[in-house]
Amino acid sequence: MPDTKNTRRKTSQTINPAYGHLQPQAVEIERAVLGAIMMDKDAYSIVCEMLSPSSFYEPRHQKIYSAIETLNKNQHPVDMLTVAEQLSKDGELETAGGAIYLAELTSNVASSANVVYHAKILADKNLARELISYAAKVQTSAFDEMSDIQELMQEAESDLFQLSQVNMKQDFKYIAPVLEDAEESIRMAYANKGGLTGLPSGFKKLDAVTAGWQPSDLIILAGRPAMGKTSFALSLVKNMAVDLNQPIAFFSLEMSSKQLANRLISQVCEITGHKILTGQLTPLDWERLDARIDSLYKSPIILDDTPQLNVFELRTKARRMVKNEGVKMIIIDYLQLMTGSGKHFSSRQEEVSNISQSLKGLAKELNIPILALSQLNRDVEKRDSKDGKDGKRPQLSDLRESGAIEQDADMVLFIHRPEYFGIPKDDNGNSTKGKAQIIIAKHRKGATKTVTLRFESEYTSFLNDEQSYIPQPGEGAYHEYGSKMNDLNDDVGDAPPF
Numbered sequence: 001m002p003d004t005k006n007t008r009r010k011t012s013q014t015i016n017p018a019y020g021h022l023q024p025q026a027v028e029i030e031r032a033v034l035g036a037i038m039m040d041k042d043a044y045s046i047v048c049e050m051l052s053p054s055s056f057y058e059p060r061h062q063k064i065y066s067a068i069e070t071l072n073k074n075q076h077p078v079d080m081l082t083v084a085e086q087l088s089k090d091g092e093l094e095t096a097g098g099a100i101y102l103a104e105l106t107s108n109v110a111s112s113a114n115v116v117y118h119a120k121i122l123a124d125k126n127l128a129r130e131l132i133s134y135a136a137k138v139q140t141s142a143f144d145e146m147s148d149i150q151e152l153m154q155e156a157e158s159d160l161f162q163l164s165q166v167n168m169k170q171d172f173k174y175i176a177p178v179l180e181d182a183e184e185s186i187r188m189a190y191a192n193k194g195g196l197t198g199l200p201s202g203f204k205k206l207d208a209v210t211a212g213w214q215p216s217d218l219i220i221l222a223g224r225p226a227m228g229k230t231s232f233a234l235s236l237v238k239n240m241a242v243d244l245n246q247p248i249a250f251f252s253l254e255m256s257s258k259q260l261a262n263r264l265i266s267q268v269c270e271i272t273g274h275k276i277l278t279g280q281l282t283p284l285d286w287e288r289l290d291a292r293i294d295s296l297y298k299s300p301i302i303l304d305d306t307p308q309l310n311v312f313e314l315r316t317k318a319r320r321m322v323k324n325e326g327v328k329m330i331i332i333d334y335l336q337l338m339t340g341s342g343k344h345f346s347s348r349q350e351e352v353s354n355i356s357q358s359l360k361g362l363a364k365e366l367n368i369p370i371l372a373l374s375q376l377n378r379d380v381e382k383r384d385s386k387d388g389k390d391g392k393r394p395q396l397s398d399l400r401e402s403g404a405i406e407q408d409a410d411m412v413l414f415i416h417r418p419e420y421f422g423i424p425k426d427d428n429g430n431s432t433k434g435k436a437q438i439i440i441a442k443h444r445k446g447a448t449k450t451v452t453l454r455f456e457s458e459y460t461s462f463l464n465d466e467q468s469y470i471p472q473p474g475e476g477a478y479h480e481y482g483s484k485m486n487d488l489n490d491d492v493g494d495a496p497p498f
Contacts, residue, residue, distance in 0.1 A: 034105050038080050059095075064102070080103060157316060214410070217369045251306070376394055
């Protein structure tokens with residue numbers, strides 16, 4: 001018979017030389033949990049979601065719990081005798097302490113009432129050991145001069161996130177409550193009168209096609225300069241964060257946070273960009289500013305204007321924003337200004353491919369929609385209109401570095417303003433004055449369609465058809481000048497007129 005007392009004494013005093021400290025452990029609690037499982041037929045089903053063989057520090061206990069898992073998997077009862085038999089089949093009975101040790105485990109447990117509390121302690125101890133191992137791995141790699149630090153940081157953060165997810169209890173669900181949730185979603189969508197299952201954009205026609213921005217989707221918003229990509233993105237921010245109080249994060253790699261704030265003030269307060277630039281506000285302007293700017297102060301908008309943002313930095317910030325601030329959607333302006341993960345790429349196209357894949361992976365990981373603005377190549381401007389058809393209308397092949405972006409995106413939207421190209425009517429003969437087309441060119445979960453919105457150049461804002469800003473007295477002369485200012489500034493990358 002093995003000397004269990006001496007064995008236990010040696011185990012409890014063992015110091016792992018790899019760390020120089022005793023690893024986190026609770027051997028007595030391990031005994032209590034195993035004893036409770038073998039004594040109470042319901043105990044295993046209660047703790048199995050929290051524990052695995054690696055949750056036990058003592059090697060003998062790992063073998064015993066593995067045998068219990070095998071018995072449960074084969075739908076056999078779990079008790080001292082069946083566990084001993086299973087260990088014998090596995091050839092592990094003696095190394096697990098023998099039948100006498102199993103009897104000792106059960107005899108020392110009076111009740112299984114605290115098994116859940118004890119199991120939680122073991123799970124935490126195991127997580128602590130895994131964190132120590134994780135830290136040692138990161139330290140070793142950091143000392144290696146051949147390691148790419150940016151890549152190492154990205155891998156370290158990913159491993160740490162995965163570690164937290166693996167050790168998080170995942171409850172199983174019967175289909176009944178899942179069906180209840182699904183049915184409730186249908187009823188809520190019906191109540192919205194628009195069939196929304198995702199985040200509403202605030203644009204009724206667009207939501208009717210997309211059913212809202214869907215969780216885990218990567219949405220690409222593309223267009224040539226002067227089409228108003230940034231203006232549309234900020235209109236989304238205004239609709240979703242100011243009007244609907246949804247936390248939105250806006251990453252701008254081109255414009256400063258102050259410029260973004262000015263454009264939002266222009267949209268919300270209905271004050272033209274030129275007036276904000278020059279400070280020449282009328283009494284009516286000041287009245288609107290005082291009355292409406294409070295809604296911007298209270299809105300859950302997060303701005304980040306870090307230049308040359310790379311994928312690693314974005315992922316780090318996005319995780320914190322979602323976890324700490326409850327961010328529901330991320331907007332990036334714009335994709336081609338981002339850099340890759342620190343690796344060396346053979347071409348810019350390969351780097352953009354890495355960026356788009358990373359954005360899609362991040363959307364899935366955080367389970368939120370990510371909208372990234374993107375440039376189009378110059379092929380659009382080379383095409384002419386023929387037979388009454390709009391030749392300037394963008395298509396998927398016009399995406400810059402189109403292969404990877406088109407493949408990774410769940411939805412691709414194009415902004416097109418025929419009026420800008422001197423096209424007075426669209427393909428259906430409708431006037432294009434003050435209109436913008438939102439072309440849904442790719443939609444993995446639904447139909448492709450073109451949606452028409454109003455475009456107010458004075459406030460660089462997109463509106464629903466039934467919406468309209470009320471012109472202020474004396475602004476007639478500014479309208480044309482403001483429009484030209486916007487077009488001029490948009491030519492250098494959607495920069496604002498202020």
